[in-house]
Amino acid sequence: MDIYLVGGAVRDGRLGIPVKDRDWVVVGATPEAMKHRGFRQVGADFPVFLHPKTGEEYALARTERKQGRGYHGFTVYSAPDVTLEEDLKRRDLTINAMAEHEDGTLVDPFNGLTDLAQKTLRHVSEAFAEDPLRILRTARFAARFHPLGFTICADTMALMREMIGSGELQHLVPERVWQEVQRALHEQSPTVFFKVLHELGALDILMPELADTERFEAGLQALECISTQNSTTAQRFSALLSALPEPEARARAIAMKSPNDCRDLTRLVCLFTDWLSQYTDSTLPPEAMLEMFDHADLWRRPERFEQLVTALACTPYKQHVGPLNSAAESARDVSPQELLKQGFKGKELGNAIRNERLGRITLALAP
Numbered sequence: 001m002d003i004y005l006v007g008g009a010v011r012d013g014r015l016g017i018p019v020k021d022r023d024w025v026v027v028g029a030t031p032e033a034m035k036h037r038g039f040r041q042v043g044a045d046f047p048v049f050l051h052p053k054t055g056e057e058y059a060l061a062r063t064e065r066k067q068g069r070g071y072h073g074f075t076v077y078s079a080p081d082v083t084l085e086e087d088l089k090r091r092d093l094t095i096n097a098m099a100e101h102e103d104g105t106l107v108d109p110f111n112g113l114t115d116l117a118q119k120t121l122r123h124v125s126e127a128f129a130e131d132p133l134r135i136l137r138t139a140r141f142a143a144r145f146h147p148l149g150f151t152i153c154a155d156t157m158a159l160m161r162e163m164i165g166s167g168e169l170q171h172l173v174p175e176r177v178w179q180e181v182q183r184a185l186h187e188q189s190p191t192v193f194f195k196v197l198h199e200l201g202a203l204d205i206l207m208p209e210l211a212d213t214e215r216f217e218a219g220l221q222a223l224e225c226i227s228t229q230n231s232t233t234a235q236r237f238s239a240l241l242s243a244l245p246e247p248e249a250r251a252r253a254i255a256m257k258s259p260n261d262c263r264d265l266t267r268l269v270c271l272f273t274d275w276l277s278q279y280t281d282s283t284l285p286p287e288a289m290l291e292m293f294d295h296a297d298l299w300r301r302p303e304r305f306e307q308l309v310t311a312l313a314c315t316p317y318k319q320h321v322g323p324l325n326s327a328a329e330s331a332r333d334v335s336p337q338e339l340l341k342q343g344f345k346g347k348e349l350g351n352a353i354r355n356e357r358l359g360r361i362t363l364a365l366a367p
């Protein structure tokens with residue numbers, strides 16, 4: 001059997017950037033031979049194994065044939081006669097389809113090295129069209145390597161447009177889309193991912209509420225700002241959707257099956273921007289602010305509130321962030337224990353807490 005390093009590790013090695021994890025392809029072997037050497041098979045009928053010592057993934061060379069629509073319906077063929085070239089041909093981009101033999105020689109039938117030098121993202125073959133997830137992966141690599149000067153070549157853009165035109169994106173399950181979106185939000189230039197999808201017309205299908213030019217531009221600006229900071233997925237996602245009306249943003253976050261923290265923060269960011277948009281030239285009214293603090297559950301979720309204001313600082317309403325912060329800080333200082341000691345009970349205690357908070361907010365907002 002012959003063993004080759006493949007995919008991202010070869011690409012990143014040649015780019016001179018740190019290699020995260022290494023994937024290997026094994027040619028001329030059977031599952032039995034692998035197990036005999038101590039490899040552990042992952043999954044029942046998938047020819048992927050884990051190295052007994054390093055835990056790295058070793059896949060038997062395989063070909064994939066598309067049978068139906070969407071991601072399901074791939075048949076995998078793996079046998080000792082599958083060549084390395086056949087395995088590389090089913091991969092997405094030429095820069096991801098290079099292999100390095102244990103002895104160091106590069107196997108590069110699709111000229112990935114040239115594309116690497118020319119900073120080009122190019123599909124390996126027409127088989128690219130068999131998996132619509134590759135559109136999202138390509139946009140994500142464009143986002144990752146944008147600072148290095150990489151762009152998607154015209155042929156690949158055209159092929160992706162064709163795929164989208166024939167309705168391929170509709171067959172992706174939300175979980176797979178979310179996984180790519182989540183990763184894209186943490187790439188080097190997250191906005192490039194969404195720009196590519198917008199340009200391809202993919203956003204009309206995946207996040208139609210965001211496709212409108214004004215909302216899109218505003219969302220991208222907010223994302224650009226928040227992604228220069230050490231921010232969470234929830235902050236990045238909510239910044240992206242920050243120009244949408246709250247009901248639309250919430251519905252999209254749910255439809256995309258984003259995790260709860262993303263849904264919650266998106267809802268809050270949009271609730272706040274909807275509210276703040278009324279006060280572009282004036283100060284915020286204390287009563288309404290207290291109500292918004294209640295919505296955000298500032299009292300029990302101070303860290304989330306912190307995430308919220310940091311995201312708001314990336315929207316057109318950033319002038320309100322200073323007052324929001326100082327009012328929140330003062331209002332949070334109200335001690336229910338103190339008021340309890342003073343003899344307030346039950347409903348009266350609730351009212352006293354409220355009045356005290358309102359007083360402090362008013363004071364914090366006074367010029």
Ligand code: ATP
Pocket residue numbers: 006007008009020023090091092093096097131133134137
């Ligand atoms: P990363 O640095 O994000 O790990 P990677 O290129 O290693 O990048 P992986 O998702 O780890 O990406 O996949 C490993 C390799 O498998 C890729 O380089 C590519 O050759 C191939 N690959 C993964 N997913 C697909 C896909 N959906 N279609 C075609 N080839 C794929």
Ligand code: MG
Pocket residue numbers: 007008009021023
């Ligand atoms: Mg990888």
